[in-house]
Amino acid sequence: MPSKGCRILEDLNVIVQRGDYLKSCRVKAGRNYTFGKKGEGQFTINIDGAIGCVYGSSFKMERVANRLFHIKVLENNVASSGIVTAGGEDNRNLCDDGSSQKLTPEEISRLKSSGLTGKEVVQTITENSMTFKEKTVYSQEKYVNKKQKKYDEIITIHRPSIRLLSTMYYLQDPLKISNLRIDSLSQLLCLANVQSGGRFVVFESGTSGLVAAAMLHRMGSSGHLVYVYHGNHPHRDAIDLMNFTTSELEVLSFISYTKLCEQEGHSMLTNGMERPSTTDETGALSSTNEMVFDSEQPVEEDTSLNENSEVNEKESADCQKPTKSRIFVRKQADDVLVSSSILRDGVEGLIVACRLHPVNITVRLLQFLKPGHSFVVFSPYKEPLMELYFELKSLNCTNLRLSENWLRHYQVLPQRTHPEVNMSGGGGYLLYGIKISKET
Amino acid sequence: MSFSRCKRLIEIGDTVILYISVTNIYALEVKPTVLNRHGKEIENVFQTRYGCLKITDLIGKEFGSKITLPKGWVHVLYPTPELWTITLPHRTQILYTPDIAMVITQLEIGPGSIVCEAGTGSGSLSHALLRAVGPTGKLHTCDFHKERVQVALDEFTRHGFSDRVTVSHRDVCVDGLGIDGEADAVFLDLPKPWEALPHAVISIKAEGGRICSFSPCIEQVCRTCETMAALGMKEITTLECLAREFHVKYITVPIIPDSSDAAEELKPDYNTETQAKKMKLDIKTSDSEDTNSEDTKVKEIVPSTSKASRKCSESKFMSAISNLKMPGHTGYLTFATVPPGLKRTC
Numbered sequence: 016m017p018s019k020g021c022r023i024l025e026d027l028n029v030i031v032q033r034g035d036y037l038k039s040c041r042v043k044a045g046r047n048y049t050f051g052k053k054g055e056g057q058f059t060i061n062i063d064g065a066i067g068c069v070y071g072s073s074f075k076m077e078r079v080a081n082r083l084f085h086i087k088v089l090e091n092n093v094a095s096s097g098i099v100t101a102g103g104e105d106n107r108n109l110c111d112d113g114s115s116q117k118l119t120p121e122e123i124s125r126l127k128s129s130g131l132t133g134k135e136v137v138q139t140i141t142e143n144s145m146t147f148k149e150k151t152v153y154s155q156e157k158y159v160n161k162k163q164k165k166y167d168e169i170i171t172i173h174r175p176s177i178r179l180l181s182t183m184y185y186l187q188d189p190l191k192i193s194n195l196r197i198d199s200l201s202q203l204l205c206l207a208n209v210q211s212g213g214r215f216v217v218f219e220s221g222t223s224g225l226v227a228a229a230m231l232h233r234m235g236s237s238g239h240l241v242y243v244y245h246g247n248h249p250h251r252d253a254i255d256l257m258n259f260t261t262s263e264l265e266v267l268s269f270i271s272y273t274k275l276c277e278q279e280g281h282s283m284l285t286n287g288m289e290r291p292s293t294t295d296e297t298g299a300l301s302s303t304n305e306m307v308f309d310s311e312q313p314v315e316e317d318t319s320l321n322e323n324s325e326v327n328e329k330e331s332a333d334c335q336k337p338t339k340s341r342i343f344v345r346k347q348a349d350d351v352l353v354s355s356s357i358l359r360d361g362v363e364g365l366i367v368a369c370r371l372h373p374v375n376i377t378v379r380l381l382q383f384l385k386p387g388h389s390f391v392v393f394s395p396y397k398e399p400l401m402e403l404y405f406e407l408k409s410l411n412c413t414n415l416r417l418s419e420n421w422l423r424h425y426q427v428l429p430q431r432t433h434p435e436v437n438m439s440g441g442g443g444y445l446l447y448g449i450k451i452s453k454e455t
Numbered sequence: 456m457s458f459s460r461c462k463r464l465i466e467i468g469d470t471v472i473l474y475i476s477v478t479n480i481y482a483l484e485v486k487p488t489v490l491n492r493h494g495k496e497i498e499n500v501f502q503t504r505y506g507c508l509k510i511t512d513l514i515g516k517e518f519g520s521k522i523t524l525p526k527g528w529v530h531v532l533y534p535t536p537e538l539w540t541i542t543l544p545h546r547t548q549i550l551y552t553p554d555i556a557m558v559i560t561q562l563e564i565g566p567g568s569i570v571c572e573a574g575t576g577s578g579s580l581s582h583a584l585l586r587a588v589g590p591t592g593k594l595h596t597c598d599f600h601k602e603r604v605q606v607a608l609d610e611f612t613r614h615g616f617s618d619r620v621t622v623s624h625r626d627v628c629v630d631g632l633g634i635d636g637e638a639d640a641v642f643l644d645l646p647k648p649w650e651a652l653p654h655a656v657i658s659i660k661a662e663g664g665r666i667c668s669f670s671p672c673i674e675q676v677c678r679t680c681e682t683m684a685a686l687g688m689k690e691i692t693t694l695e696c697l698a699r700e701f702h703v704k705y706i707t708v709p710i711i712p713d714s715s716d717a718a719e720e721l722k723p724d725y726n727t728e729t730q731a732k733k734m735k736l737d738i739k740t741s742d743s744e745d746t747n748s749e750d751t752k753v754k755e756i757v758p759s760t761s762k763a764s765r766k767c768s769e770s771k772f773m774s775a776i777s778n779l780k781m782p783g784h785t786g787y788l789t790f791a792t793v794p795p796g797l798k799r800t801c
Contacts (some may be wrong), residue, residue: 363461
């Protein structure tokens, strides 16, 4: 967000990008981070060289040990080319018998660790390919790009954004966020009219807190968001990764679904006379009550590498796993009070996003929505939303619309533009509607 | 004024959404009088299929309330950029919600953002951008059509956005966006976006930002992407998104009995033709769906179905039926990142 600093600093979360690969990490001086899938593609980098640089800067990876890299700012970031020269007409003389590459995998592996740059490695590989010269120019380019992606030693460090987090989660595993694809997420935010200064409710489960994080980003530090969660604690990975400031987090309060149901039983939410206006103040004043959780660290993988004991030792010496500090602006009890007070006064938008059955949740939360305002329910499945459609039809709702999104990426290259060969088969379903006043 | 801040009761000057049925939704400005054809001031009355609505009757009503008209009723809803998109007066082709939603997420727009838009068109995307930048942000929008600029400015002002928008009349391909190193994001919807790209880079902050270009044709996309790469932009992505809507309803289909004696009992006229007719009926009712008289229509279908298929068994199930016709293409969205410290050339 524009108000925040634009430099990469310690204790902030960043998104590291290498080719199509994205990974989040928390910047700590002296710490090494492991990237990529286990095996050949895995590498470890120390990102100290990025501290103080502007977000969005690109860096060159410099090898210091077998698979350990340091990074250095890249001044002139232009893609290396010049490997592709004259090419053949077509592929009539090429046959895929696995014998065209003269180098053995071991030799290529040795080449990689010999300190050559990515471009030099790719150059050597193409020179040792007997068929490379016969391929068409387009085919050569495709081949080089493929190899370059593999041996590219450039990384870019970004400020976390909803776009990057959503893409990162989706690349890691769409099911980790209940198949909530970026287009569905974007529409949730628009259809619920999420904006700065408004009051909103979200019920989110199984989407790593991505919806609440996205709502908070759209709200800035004005308005209020009540996050209703299921289970022992809310999912808030994405919220923690966004580097929200305390004033931005003050917009957010949590309440568990069970607590909500209990309170309704005590009619606390409806009559609103117990514990009056002081709730808001206590909530705001008891802020910066930082609690540090160091239990689970799903975003940071084990940094140790088994093959290289030297590096391993060094690592374990100078980097104990840093604790992921989570900012809680209020105590849990105050959160419940703040949340109930907001709900009691009514909200201007409701989002439900989960793979749980949405009917009872939505019907319960709808009572807090002011008439004339919108709600949206996301589910990875169509059937529960169909049930909800009929349920809501008999309640005070109108303009009910069930939809699914379709998203296709394109390869755009001169003379070679076409849809990407692979696409996501589905990004979940949305049920949108507007609440209307009760008949009087 | 109702777009920019939340309120409970309808007042003079508000824009409200009149909901008659799924396909019959209107945006109305609450003003007691309008000028007629001869320039004379007359009472503001809106004609609906359920009779006429005196606009002054809306004043003091709660958003979401039901308004009774001589022959039925309608609902009056809170205005949102999404409802505005489906009700606004078209002056040009417009962007629809699936694309708009994607643009805002991909451009990483939030409260406080400074955004440039060219051209303004009918202001469909502008309303969503104005909501996203919030009271602390700014939208600089421009169009090369003089009248459109004035109409758009009037509209933004009536909707309460005047303090967060500037509207200017300019040809961005020639004159640039008029913003230098201030913008977090730029959106281009132009016939030749590649000509405006160098100007777009100039308007972006030194620490970088995001750019989007919307084009209906693939040839435009090719040139745009080439220029983006040549200018040194990163993360160049082109995509297309569409929303598929469903009609949710209970469907009854006949089951043909397997045994021969049961088959004989079937009336000869109960054939595929009647089934096709019935399917058409399903789709028709869902298209002209009408909240206010829907229940009676559903009832009409049910007895006719049971009569026609009395002789054979049937299966009833809940289904989400897709439209027989839907928008297949709106435009390609191309996004790119302007990296920090990118050299600006023009």
